[in-house]
Amino acid sequence: MPGIVRYGSYVPFFRLSRKAIGAGKGERAIASFDEDSVSMAVEAGREALRGAPNVDALLFATTSPPYAEKLNGATVHAALQLSGKVRSLDLGSSSRMGLGALLAGLDVAAAGKRALVCAGDVVVGAPGGGRETASGDGAAAFVTGPDSESGAVLIGSASSTTEILDVWRLPEDRFAKSWEERFGADTLAPVVADTCARALADAKVQPSELASVIADAANARAVAGLGKGLKLRPEQLADPLGESVGRTGVAHSLLQLARALDAAKPGDRILVLSLADGCDAAVFEVTSRIAGARPKHSVDAWIASKRGDIAYNSYLKWRGILPFEPPRRPDPERPAAPPMARHTSWKLGFVGSRCAACGTGHLPPQRVCVKCGAVDQMRDDDFAEKRCKIATYTLDYLAYSLNPPTVAGVIDYEGGGRVTCEVTDVDPAAVKIGDELEMTFRRLYTGQGVHNYFWKARPRR
Numbered sequence: 076m077p078g079i080v081r082y083g084s085y086v087p088f089f090r091l092s093r094k095a096i097g098a099g100k101g102e103r104a105i106a107s108f109d110e111d112s113v114s115m116a117v118e119a120g121r122e123a124l125r126g127a128p129n130v131d132a133l134l135f136a137t138t139s140p141p142y143a144e145k146l147n148g149a150t151v152h153a154a155l156q157l158s159g160k161v162r163s164l165d166l167g168s169s170s171r172m173g174l175g176a177l178l179a180g181l182d183v184a185a186a187g188k189r190a191l192v193c194a195g196d197v198v199v200g201a202p203g204g205g206r207e208t209a210s211g212d213g214a215a216a217f218v219t220g221p222d223s224e225s226g227a228v229l230i231g232s233a234s235s236t237t238e239i240l241d242v243w244r245l246p247e248d249r250f251a252k253s254w255e256e257r258f259g260a261d262t263l264a265p266v267v268a269d270t271c272a273r274a275l276a277d278a279k280v281q282p283s284e285l286a287s288v289i290a291d292a293a294n295a296r297a298v299a300g301l302g303k304g305l306k307l308r309p310e311q312l313a314d315p316l317g318e319s320v321g322r323t324g325v326a327h328s329l330l331q332l333a334r335a336l337d338a339a340k341p342g343d344r345i346l347v348l349s350l351a352d353g354c355d356a357a358v359f360e361v362t363s364r365i366a367g368a369r370p371k372h373s374v375d376a377w378i379a380s381k382r383g384d385i386a387y388n389s390y391l392k393w394r395g396i397l398p399f400e401p402p403r404r405p406d407p408e409r410p411a412a413p414p415m416a417r418h419t420s421w422k423l424g425f426v427g428s429r430c431a432a433c434g435t436g437h438l439p440p441q442r443v444c445v446k447c448g449a450v451d452q453m454r455d456d457d458f459a460e461k462r463c464k465i466a467t468y469t470l471d472y473l474a475y476s477l478n479p480p481t482v483a484g485v486i487d488y489e490g491g492g493r494v495t496c497e498v499t500d501v502d503p504a505a506v507k508i509g510d511e512l513e514m515t516f517r518r519l520y521t522g523q524g525v526h527n528y529f530w531k532a533r534p535r536r
Contacts, residue, residue, distance in 0.1 A: 077184030078225025079359070081218040083122020083370040084333040085115050085195075086211075086320055086377035088500040088536070095387050098208035101318030102383055106197045106212040108393040108477040109499055109517040112137040113147050114528070115214035115326075116195035117154040117516040121459070122370035123191065123216035124155060130218060131188035133157060136166040136176040136325045139197045141518070141526050143246070150528060151193055153423035154516050156457070170196070170242075170293050173325040174349035177217055177332075178357060181229050184219040192217045196324030199394050201250040209295075211321025215329035226368025227336060227345070227359040231278025235270045236353035237263065242293045249396075253294070260296035266354050267297060268304055271346065274356035278344070282307060286343035286361075287335045289313045291328035292350035301348075319378050332359075334374035339365055372536065380536040382502070393477055402475045409523035420455070425514060425530045427492060428453035436492025458514070462489040463532060465510045470503050475520065482506055486532050500533040511535050 087110060090102040106115060116135060124130075135148035148163040166172040166179075173194035180190035195214035200206025222228045241259035244251040253259075267290075275282065282288075282305040290298040290312070302312050313331050315322070323330055328349040335345050339361040348356040391397035420426040421439050428440035432449040438458060443450050468484040482498040484506075498506065499517060512532040519527045 076222045076228045076230065077181040077219055078222045078228035078362070079217050079336070079368060080189070080220040080224045080226070081123045081125070081127040081368050081370070082333050082336060083119045083124075083216045084330055084372070084374045084377060085118040085122065085214040086330075086374065087115065087213065088380065088382055088533070089385050090381050090383040091385055091387065091390050092383060093208055096208065103208070103321035104211040104213055104323070105385065105390055105393075107500060109519065109531070110197070110212075111141050111518055112139045112195040112197055112214070113141050113150050114516050114518055115197075115212065116151050116193040116216065119195065119214040119216035120151060120155050120191060120193050122372060123218050125371065126367070127218045128189060128220065128224070129158065130161060130191040132180070132183050132190040133161050133163040134166060134176040134180055134190060134192045135164070136172040136192070136194040137196055138167050138170055138172070138325050139199070140165065140167060150423065153419050154528070155191075156420070156424045156426070157191070167325070169351045170324045170327070171349045171351040171353070171355055173215070174291075174328045174347060174355045174357065177219070177329060178232060178234075178355060180217065180219040184221060187221075189218060189220040192219065194326040194329050196326050198322070198324040199250065199396070202391065202396065204250070206251060206253075209317065209322055211316075211323045213320060213323035213326050213330050215326050215333050217329065222362075224364070225362060226365035227339070227361045229357060230344070230360045231274050231276070231280065231358040232356060233270050233273035233277060234353070234355045235266050237266050239263065239352060242351065256294055256296050259294040260299070263294060263297040263350060263354070264300060267301060267348065267350055270354040270356045271301070271305065271348060274346065274348075274358055278358035280344055280358055284344055285311055285346050286339065287311060287313050287345045289328060289331040289335060289345065289347040290350075291315075291322070291331065291348065294350070297350055298348070330374060336361070336365065337369065337373040337375065341365060377536070382500070389478070402473070402479070404473065404475045407475055407520045407522040407527075409525035410527045422529060425457070425459040427456050427458045429456040429491075434491065436488060436490060438488075438492050438494035456492075458488055458492060459530065460514075461492070463487060463512050463514070465498070465506065465508055465512060466493065467508055468498065468506055484532060486512060497531045498533065499531040
């Protein structure tokens with residue numbers, strides 16, 4: 076049976092209080108101004124790939140792609156330094172594609188190969204609407220492979236497809252629309268019940284034997300009766316993360332699955348379903364190898380690491396909803412394709428060089444060692460995972476930024492190496508020399524229709 080070899084998750088640092096927008100209790104996770112679905116997928120993918128074997132395929136699911144026509148997964152692929160022989164696919168247009176991508180990745184594993192499945196979404200709703208208040212941003216990633224390597228194996232699944240005008244968005248629309256909720260719930264609730272019943276029958280599992288049930292739906296009312304229909308105990312229903320994160324679109328069923336696996340015991344069985352234009356359902360059984368499948372950061376750890384004082388107008392500005400006076404600087408020019416292609420491993424993978432003669436690290440990579448003068452005696456060195464700290468910094472109030480001031484830091488790396496880069500997810504007033512940092516993949520800016528991705532440093536989470 077195919078299964079989950081490793082997994083990872085990511086919840087952005089910033090939170091928007093629902094009280095600040097007059098929408099009840101709790102908060103929603105919001106991607107920073109320099110994050111998008113690709114950069115968040117990279118963060119989750121980094122977690123999943125630590126200690127994982129090489130993969131043969133990459134599946135990237137999102138309903139908020141940075142490019143409408145271009146393989147967004149190619150950027151994820153480059154940032155994660157995957158082999159050029161990996162097959163990459165983008166899946167989108169429905170929030171069901173997160174679990175759908177995982178099922179497709181398990182099909183890859185059933186064929187004897189391994190896949191990396193990433194899902195990430197920046198969910199934007201019209202101001203004052205239910206989608207704005209109930210949604211959140213986040214990502215999850217899973218490496219699929221054979222059961223002999225897996226921390227959880229797929230023991231049953233079922234799917235259905237239903238043509239219904241429930242939640243939709245045209246290509247030119249800024250915000251999604253939805254039909255009256257009762258119509259969607261009445262139409263889709265029987266689909267949920269049938270799909271779950273077939274998945275449990277395929278797994279030969281009774282509802283009472285489930286340790287956790289994850290029910291994700293674009294129309295929450297359609298799954299409201301699931302617990303009663305399956306005669307579940309309250310403790311079997313997974314926390315939907317509504318008050319702490321919000322529904323993270325295409326990533327949400329996988330984010331909840333990652334959270335369930337964080338606390339699961341060998342032998343636990345988990346039912347996951349995702350509902351949108353039909354339903355996908357999967358039943359997993361946790362194995363004795365689950366401890367080795369877990370990432371560095373649990374979902375709860377990401378949720379606990381946060382800053383919750385972001386003003387509503389700042390959020391609207393970050394999402395391009397609120398008009399504002401831009402910085403009084405020339406608009407950034409688009410990055411050129413030829414130099415980006417020549418330096419992909421440095422620009423997207425953050426691969427520097429290290430002198431084989433004296434061990435000195437170099438960022439960006441160099442041919443000549445600045446310390447011993449050795450020529451062409453460099454080896455590649457991955458600096459994205461190295462520990463680092465602030466050597467010195469300055470606050471730039473004039474740089475082009477949606478969140479001024481920009482914190483420009485000189486960063487020193489463990490084992491040698493120094494670079495100047497932006498420090499993100501930080502309170503400028505709290506920055507200190509010697510602060511411990513880690514690298515994070517971000518979007519620097521968008522110039523003339525081209526997204527310019529690179530790496531920044533952030534306080535260690």
